[in-house]
Amino acid sequence: MSDNTKIEWADATVNAVNGCSVTSPGCTNCYAMKQAHRFDARRGLTTKTNGGMVWTGEVRLN
Template sequence: MMNKSKIEWCDFTWNPVTGCRHGCPYCYAAKQAKRFSGDVRINKGSSQLRKDENGLYILDNPFKNQVGKVIPDPVGFDR
């Protein structure tokens, strides 16, 4: 779902955490997800994550890495 933007050079925006599946080469959301994901390979093996019936990742609590730091987007842009 996109929201009407008040930014003069932008018509619509969306929350990069929800992502999309278009794979645009200059995607801002994908870059942000990568920046805040940590090591996705390790995170995906964590018991903190589970998938719903649509294959989307579910977090019941904030995701924490091995040293206890909260990772805002533990699976990167994999939706």
């Protein structure tokens, strides 16, 4: 949870769930997928392919 957000309509943010599946061409530059790939705690949520990293489809509740 973060008490510091720049989202003007929110006081705080929380990531309750991590993981997803690519569902459309709009997911091509998914920020969350790239971030998940960077963090060890989210290992297994993404996998590296010839086209770059993609979600594995696993979803975890934090």
